Amino acid sequence: MPRSKCDVMSKEPSSNLESAMQMLIKTFHKYSGKEGDKFTLSRGELRELLTEELGNYLGNAQDKDAVERVMNDLDANNDGEVDFTEFIILIGALTVACNDFFLDSPPPKSKADSKSDGAAEEKKE
Ligand SMILES: [Ca+2]
Numbered sequence: 001m002p003r004s005k006c007d008v009m010s011k012e013p014s015s016n017l018e019s020a021m022q023m024l025i026k027t028f029h030k031y032s033g034k035e036g037d038k039f040t041l042s043r044g045e046l047r048e049l050l051t052e053e054l055g056n057y058l059g060n061a062q063d064k065d066a067v068e069r070v071m072n073d074l075d076a077n078n079d080g081e082v083d084f085t086e087f088i089i090l091i092g093a094l095t096v097a098c099n100d101f102f103l104d105s106p107p108p109k110s111k112a113d114s115k116s117d118g119a120a121e122e123k124k125e
């Protein structure tokens with residue numbers, strides 16, 4: 001792995017997005033390091049991560065079949081473990097699903113209008 005990438009990780013994130021990326025990496029390794037291969041998630045580690053970190057989005061992660069389905073979906077190279085690349089695909093897919101939900105249900109118009117009117121006037125001055 002190129003050294004420069006690690007150096008970037010040791011710097012303080014300067015934006016929310018950089019912080020989010022570092023959190024994704026830290027969260028993955030918090031669970032991946034518990035048993036077996038330090039850099040991949042076993043079934044047990046995946047279940048723990050889903051339960052602890054994505055309980056709101058994947059409410060049924062306690063369900064063994066659900067974990068099994070997620071595992072099978074994510075394990076692109078069929079080695080029985082979820083590596084970071086496979087994990088990030090789950091996060092990407094969930095984020096897209098959240099964004100779709102956001103687009104489908106915009107905030108109440110009346111509230112936004114009254115708020116933006118005020119903001120627009122303030123900006124003009
Ligand atoms: Ca592991």
Ligand SMILES: [Ca+2]
Pocket residue numbers: 074075076077078079080081082083086
């Ligand atoms: Ca895999």
